[in-house]
Amino acid sequence: MYIQQRLLLHLARLVKTRVLTGIVRNTTLGNTLQESLDDLIQYGQITPQLAIKVLLQFDKSVNTALANRVKSRLTFKAGKLNTYRFCDNVWTFMLNDVEFREVQEVAKVDKVKIVACDGKNIGEENAGSKR
Known part of the structure; x- marks a missing residue:
């Protein structure tokens, strides 16, 4: 069991x-x-x-x-885009020498992986499934 x-x-x-x-x-x-x-x-x-x-x-x-609830905005600039992929409505980016900026704060990293999807479309799917 x-x-x-x-x-x-x-x-x-x-x-x-x-x-x-x-x-x-x-x-x-x-x-x-x-x-x-x-x-x-x-x-x-x-x-x-x-x-x-x-x-x-x-x-x-x-x-x-x-x-x-999330209202803050973050911008970034990359020195190099190593790889990117778009599969199943998901973007994946592998970046080098990246600078993140939020108003006056700055953060620099050597390597970063960003996985992004459209949360608005997901929310719409959830709302539609209740009908």
Whole structure:
């Protein structure tokens, strides 16, 4: 029974119909939530179905917060664009000698990887799926 529950939760993680889901769940906060849910399932405190609902709500809440609460703007300039890729509506850029700027603050880094997707389109998909 426990193996079936773990498999169900694992499958829920693998089903990434929204790009942002994969990006957000691979953060420290997302990984910690998933590990905590795994522990709760293991100790019989919650069902795998509830864990899936929690993860889906987490995805929705983070997407909403990013769309509505983040107001700051950041600009950057790269010395060199090493590689770029566009796949499944996700841009990935590998940059060298990058300067990030926010108003008066400046940060310089040697290498950076930027993964970007259109959060507005993802939010529209979420809204449409409720109908």
